[in-house]
Amino acid sequence: MSQCLYQQPEWFDLLWDHGFPRSGDERLNWAQCAVAEAGVALPVVRAGGALYSLSSYYTPRFGPCGGPGLSAAPIDPQAGARWLKRRTEVHSVRLQPFRASDLWVSDVERALRLAGFACWHFECGVNWLEPVSLAGGFEAYWAERPSRLRNTVQRARRKLARRSSTSIDIVSEPGEVLSEAIEAYQAVYADSWKGVEPCPQFMPGLMSLAAEQGALRLGLLRLDGEVVAAQVWLVHDGQADIYKLAQRPGFDALSVGSVLLAAMMAHVMDVDRVSTVDFLMGDDAYKKDWMSVRRPLWGLVAFRWRDPRCWPALLRHVGGVCLASARQRVNWGLAAIARTTTPSSAE
Known part of the structure; x- marks a missing residue:
């Protein structure tokens, strides 16, 4: 779109x-x-x-x-x-x-x-936000990230690889799989420090609408069968928007949110071929590790x-x-x- x-x-x-x-x-x-x-x-x-x-x-x-x-x-x-x-x-x-x-x-x-x-x-x-080099894709982008971030993600990937079962799924189309993914996202979000949505019907409606229009990228990281991190991304107008992030408490040491974020970055840059990744509103300190432009x-x-x-x-x-x-x-x-x-x- x-x-x-x-x-x-x-x-x-x-x-x-x-x-x-x-x-x-x-x-x-x-x-x-x-x-x-x-x-x-x-x-x-x-x-x-x-x-x-x-x-x-x-x-x-x-x-x-x-x-x-x-x-x-x-x-x-x-x-x-x-x-x-x-x-x-x-x-x-x-x-x-x-x-x-x-x-x-x-x-x-x-x-x-x-x-x-x-x-x-x-x-x-x-x-x-981050302008994306279509020639270099994720590899070029990742090489420019701070070494602290790259090392954190690399160590976390090794730790997760030693677990019995770790998987990342990106759901984008309407159907039964999406319904289950929305339920998993809501469970992770409710269990996270972010708590209750002020308008609980909005996010399911948005994910369904975005899926109908081909804009949804709902990322889920499962650890031993349990979804421990979930992210809602929206791809539209030549860009990928990082709309919502959530992870279950108790998994900070495994950096599951950062691992999923890196996987989503690779997908939108190399598969969707977007020209911009946008972290939307908020001046959180961690965003400057992932993005290079502040406005x-x-x-x-x-x-x-x-x-x-x-x-x-x-x-x-x-x-x-x-x-x-x-x-x-x-x-x-x-x-x-x-x-x-x-x-x-x-x-």
Whole structure:
């Protein structure tokens, strides 16, 4: 598949039905595409006077919903502004997360400004990723990893090889095998330190949807017949996303999670031939051993500044921005003073 999974109608339907905490919120489509036949719109949720992106804990990347080629289809700022002007109950907008390179953001921001909103961007997360050399594949990638990581995985493989039975399966197609694999994943996740999913029906639905579209790579590592590590990867849009990782407690010494992660890396690089492996959201320290590129993820907040209902939130946001800027300037100043007042060797 070529289209981004997180910008498909099926993704937003699944998120709304099973991955979104709702309490009387209204689902809407805003900011229609400038090309009518493209059928692209921005899925949002209205909660009182606030408009939010239809995104949640499960969303690694938010963007317009539509058909193939949507990344090149522009949003119509004029139409988006007219829609907002009619929705007089809306006094604030918050959209996240997106990448700095996402083309739709500038169109949506223009629509907001035309409708009388003041806009700010803010950093809402961190994303680690790894560009893949199609010529070198996994072998070239693995040679560039820190020796500490390579040695850890090598030792763990030797330990696992001495066990009576160790196997790794990668499930990708719908059917009975997938149903059993989903149950195994859920059992491992529930037994791990991560605990209970906030929306328990979302992950089974996502794995089933991804399998139907050929995007699922569900990795299971079995030790003596027991699944001790499980990972959900999604292959789409020319990249492989590491979506969820879990392992049972008591197996840290065998590094089963790292062994499975390396096996999944080899599969998506050498079999799926992806151009990028993406660790999605999170700035966990271990990710820099597996990935080489770190970039921020962004959000957009906007206020209809003439509407008094938004003033408390607007003041809090502006105050936070000013405070962050002041802290940064103070840190720069202290660093400059430290550089100029370092004692010389003659003192």
